[in-house]
Amino acid sequence: MIKHFLSLSSLTPSEITALLDRSHFFSQNYRNPDKVHHLLRHKIIANVFYEPSTRTRCSFEVAAKRLGTEVVNFVPENSSVRKGETVYDTLKALESLGVDGIVFRHSDDHVFDQLKNRIKLPLLNAGAGKYEHPSQGLLDLFTLKEEFKRLEGLKIAICGDVKHSRVAGSLMVAAEKFGMEIYLSGPPSLVPKSQKLFVTEIPFDDALPKVDAVMMLRIQLERHESLDLNQESYHRDFGMTPERLGKMKKEAIILHPGPFNRGIEISDELVEHPQSRIFKQMENGVYARMAILEWAMGQGN
Numbered sequence: 001m002i003k004h005f006l007s008l009s010s011l012t013p014s015e016i017t018a019l020l021d022r023s024h025f026f027s028q029n030y031r032n033p034d035k036v037h038h039l040l041r042h043k044i045i046a047n048v049f050y051e052p053s054t055r056t057r058c059s060f061e062v063a064a065k066r067l068g069t070e071v072v073n074f075v076p077e078n079s080s081v082r083k084g085e086t087v088y089d090t091l092k093a094l095e096s097l098g099v100d101g102i103v104f105r106h107s108d109d110h111v112f113d114q115l116k117n118r119i120k121l122p123l124l125n126a127g128a129g130k131y132e133h134p135s136q137g138l139l140d141l142f143t144l145k146e147e148f149k150r151l152e153g154l155k156i157a158i159c160g161d162v163k164h165s166r167v168a169g170s171l172m173v174a175a176e177k178f179g180m181e182i183y184l185s186g187p188p189s190l191v192p193k194s195q196k197l198f199v200t201e202i203p204f205d206d207a208l209p210k211v212d213a214v215m216m217l218r219i220q221l222e223r224h225e226s227l228d229l230n231q232e233s234y235h236r237d238f239g240m241t242p243e244r245l246g247k248m249k250k251e252a253i254i255l256h257p258g259p260f261n262r263g264i265e266i267s268d269e270l271v272e273h274p275q276s277r278i279f280k281q282m283e284n285g286v287y288a289r290m291a292i293l294e295w296a297m298g299q300g301n
């Protein structure tokens with residue numbers, strides 16, 4: 001059976017927990033070739049990104065190489081996409097060339113609907129429009145679990161452009177599965193209404209003392225047709241500032257999926273603050289993606 005990794009919503013809590021356990025194993029052993037380098041040796045994955053990426057693309061590549069896998073980096077701008085080749089025909093070409101899995105990012109929320117039954121090798125969602133970013137979701141869960149040793153009952157504020165964020169999409173799916181509470185804050189036009197019992201819309205300053213973590217989000221300018229963003233007033237009203245950090249519990253942490261805009265959604269001096277886990281999230285992304293690659297392409301598949 002082909003194991004696509006398309007969303008956290010399609011995985012059970014026990015499947016996600018197993019991936020978190022493997023992420024922990026990789027966090028302890030990723031530099032030990034004897035323990036990990038054979039796991040996906042002789043496999044080849046293709047990184048196919050129709051949208052820009054630094055963290056996701058490079059960490060899938062690092063994760064693959066730690067597992068002994070070769071990586072083909074496909075660049076649409078320098079490919080037959082420029083001659084009109086469709087997404088399906090491009091992925092089918094890579095399948096024909098004999099790659100063993102495709103890590104795929106695209107701006108279309110529904111892009112996998114057309115592909116998942118037609119491509120005969122694992123597709124790994126590296127970000128689909130505003131829908132889900134499940135490998136980011138897994139690394140965020142892993143970061144929270146490593147920090148607090150539990151997920152159940154954690155309270156997380158998500159602040160910013162929630163409406164256009166696939167990171168928020170995956171975190172909310174995970175929150176429901178693991179009994180976490182979500183507080184949504186940000187400009188009213190960018191915070192969708194939710195009927196879910198575990199989701200509360202709340203002014204950011206009111207959320208801060210309640211939560212274990214805040215997930216700060218970038219304004220997704222590339223998904224807005226027009227937006228009159230005043231950076232100074234946005235930072236004042238919705239940014240993570242030293243004053244706002246002072247309202248949080250001492251053990252609460254700051255998260256951000258990156259890329260972050262210093263001075264807009266987060267003050268420069270907080271990016272590497274002791275309560276920030278932003279760069280830890282990036283590190284954890286390698287472990288989470290090792291777990292995902294093994295799950296999709298490892299023995300028994």
Ligand code: CP
Pocket residue numbers: 052053054055056057127136257258259
């Ligand atoms: N968090 C994230 O998806 O970052 P990139 O766009 O750099 O991959």
